[in-house]
Amino acid sequence: MSGETLTIGVLPLGRPTFDVAFAEEMLAGMMADLRASGHRLIGPEKLLMDADATQAAMTDIKAEKPDRILILQVTFTDAALTCRIADTFPQPLAIWAVPEPRLGGRLRLNAFCGLNLASHALGLRNRLFSWRYAAPHTSGIEALLTEEPMVCPLISQITDADPEYGGALLDGLRGRTIARIGAHPDGFDTCAYDSGRLADLTGMTVTGFELADLFDRARAAPEAAATGLKTELSANLAGLDQVDQTELDRSLRLKLALDGMKAEGGFDAFAIRCWPETFTEYGGAVCGPASMLGEGRVPCACEADVYGAATQLLLQAASDQPVFLVDLVDLDPSDDTGVVWHCGQAPMSMADPDAVARATIHTNRKMPLLFEFPLKPGPVTFVRLSQARGQQSLIIARGEMLKRDMAFTGTSGVVRFDRPAEEVLTRIIDSGLEHHMALAYGDHLGALESFAAAAGLPVIHL
Numbered sequence: 077m078s079g080e081t082l083t084i085g086v087l088p089l090g091r092p093t094f095d096v097a098f099a100e101e102m103l104a105g106m107m108a109d110l111r112a113s114g115h116r117l118i119g120p121e122k123l124l125m126d127a128d129a130t131q132a133a134m135t136d137i138k139a140e141k142p143d144r145i146l147i148l149q150v151t152f153t154d155a156a157l158t159c160r161i162a163d164t165f166p167q168p169l170a171i172w173a174v175p176e177p178r179l180g181g182r183l184r185l186n187a188f189c190g191l192n193l194a195s196h197a198l199g200l201r202n203r204l205f206s207w208r209y210a211a212p213h214t215s216g217i218e219a220l221l222t223e224e225p226m227v228c229p230l231i232s233q234i235t236d237a238d239p240e241y242g243g244a245l246l247d248g249l250r251g252r253t254i255a256r257i258g259a260h261p262d263g264f265d266t267c268a269y270d271s272g273r274l275a276d277l278t279g280m281t282v283t284g285f286e287l288a289d290l291f292d293r294a295r296a297a298p299e300a301a302a303t304g305l306k307t308e309l310s311a312n313l314a315g316l317d318q319v320d321q322t323e324l325d326r327s328l329r330l331k332l333a334l335d336g337m338k339a340e341g342g343f344d345a346f347a348i349r350c351w352p353e354t355f356t357e358y359g360g361a362v363c364g365p366a367s368m369l370g371e372g373r374v375p376c377a378c379e380a381d382v383y384g385a386a387t388q389l390l391l392q393a394a395s396d397q398p399v400f401l402v403d404l405v406d407l408d409p410s411d412d413t414g415v416v417w418h419c420g421q422a423p424m425s426m427a428d429p430d431a432v433a434r435a436t437i438h439t440n441r442k443m444p445l446l447f448e449f450p451l452k453p454g455p456v457t458f459v460r461l462s463q464a465r466g467q468q469s470l471i472i473a474r475g476e477m478l479k480r481d482m483a484f485t486g487t488s489g490v491v492r493f494d495r496p497a498e499e500v501l502t503r504i505i506d507s508g509l510e511h512h513m514a515l516a517y518g519d520h521l522g523a524l525e526s527f528a529a530a531a532g533l534p535v536i537h538l
Contacts (some may be wrong), residue, residue: 083116084221085142087161090123093440094151095184096182099123102174102185103150105212105283107378110146113218118142123150128468130157134164134202134317142167144221148184149173149192152186154263157354169198170206170220175406178415178483178490182439183520189403192511197265197464199508207505209407219259231503232469232534235525248393249386250279255337258287258349266510267347267381268463277461277468280386283341287349291358292411294326294532299308302328313437324435326360331368331406338374345385347377355441363438364445367487370382370398371423376400378418387461392521394519395457395516398423402458402515409498413490414475415483416515420446422487426517428452428479439485453479453491457520458513460534465508470528473500473513473538474521493538500538507536 084335088106090099100123107121124130129307137145145165147158149172162169173191176184192211198205204225210216226254273281305328312318316324334346354362366376375388384401389398399421402416420436427433427449453476460471473493480490493500503509528535530535 082100082143082221083118083140083142084110085137085145085165086110086119086134086148086397087130087137087145088120088123088150088151089130089157089190090125090252092125094186095182096123098184099150102212106148106172106174109212109217112138115221127157134161142299144168144170146221147171149187149190149194150185152190154340155193155265156263158194158448159197159201162198162201167205168169168225169203172208172210172220174211175209180482182249183417183484184406186405188407192364192509193264193266193403194446195505195508196464197263198250198266209501213370214420218531228365231507232536234479235528235535237525237529239526239529241523241531242528245390245523245527246278246530248391251346252283253342254280254345254347254349254382254385254388255285255341255343256282256300256382257285257290258380260349260352261428264379266512267379267384269382273468274382274386275346282388283343284381285337285424287357288351288374290330290333290337290348291384293336294329294358296403297329297332301332305331307357312433313435313447314432316500319435319437323360323443324445326358327362327364327377330354330362331365334365334369337525340516345377345389347374347380347382347385349380350378351441355438355443359443360442361438361443361445363419364447366421367423367447368399370421371425373398375399375401376421381512383461383463385511387459387514390527391457391514391520392401393521394527395517395518397516398425400426400515401512403502404513405509407497407501409501411497412497413478413492414489414500415490416451417484417486417488420448420486422447422449422451425492426451426487436485447487448485449487450482451477451487452481453477454517455519456491456514456515456517457524458538459524460510460513464510468533470524470533470536471509471513471536472521474519495538503536503538509536
């Protein structure tokens, strides 16, 4: 199609909970690049912030009979609208997501995570797409408008590791129980699960609860217990008195409620629909409580990610230490590093000892309690029980957490993977992997490969 002028339907996706002014600045740069390509562009040149606006834009674009569709992933969005776009337009599909500078402040866009969710959801639907993760004015963007989407096979292999130790790990997981509180958010196909399939693989069982059950328990928690928990925290966490005290009390009561559920049900891990309802309906964050529970070897997975909780239990058993369920929010080939982050819920033992751990608020919802510190340097292992493209596999990666300034607020760390960052980026998106991975310090590759052999799982090495 070289030299041919195409009609490109452009759909810029964003969310008002992120930095809209910065997103609009990035969008202006992206649109300037697209106009310079010489192709005919149709669609809005403003952020589409909700389903109604996106549907209206899709209707207008469809009437113009575009040759191709380009989604601009300007901020994080879930995959629901991306899938609706893919279902509406049979034309070749591409996604362009933008990175953001690591300035130590909030994640202003978090577009990589949106691209990650989209790649997983589209992979489950066998929908091909092209993609770029690049800033405006990056060379090569124009090729995204003309290239054909390609089939990228899962880069998996059957491990030849000795399954004996892995068999012991697998036996140790059997009978473990996960409490799922609330359903995973719409558009988070990465967090969907089938309880029978999980039980067949790991022997773990899942018990479901409504969010209202958690909130009612939290409201009923004794005031003295919440006060005591605050006093206990203040020994290792600065700034507790500088956040809203009513919201802090609500957040601490979530920890007490989860403790009560564990004591009554004997649960080994939780998978919690953390947002938006903990903020909009209850009025306090569960991130800090998740950090405390993780430190106590009771993993908590965000967004009701049951396979994420199961993965945490696996890595906790393999490493014999607390684990952290992370989002990979940036990969920078020029620096050959990535950034792992998740709000403010890393276990306190993962804090850089040279930093001061502080109490903070959720960057989008502006409520406590979250923890804030950079992750300590040292070797790390990542793992995920994956269902990418509907096939169960084990994702494994190793790297070195670097001693760097905090990339983004909350709990985050800069990591250099064993494989070059550009290859890690390509493997994650082309394979349609989930956006959550469990992290533990140390090298646990051998144990995890042995587990994969015992469980009959192919391995994808990032």
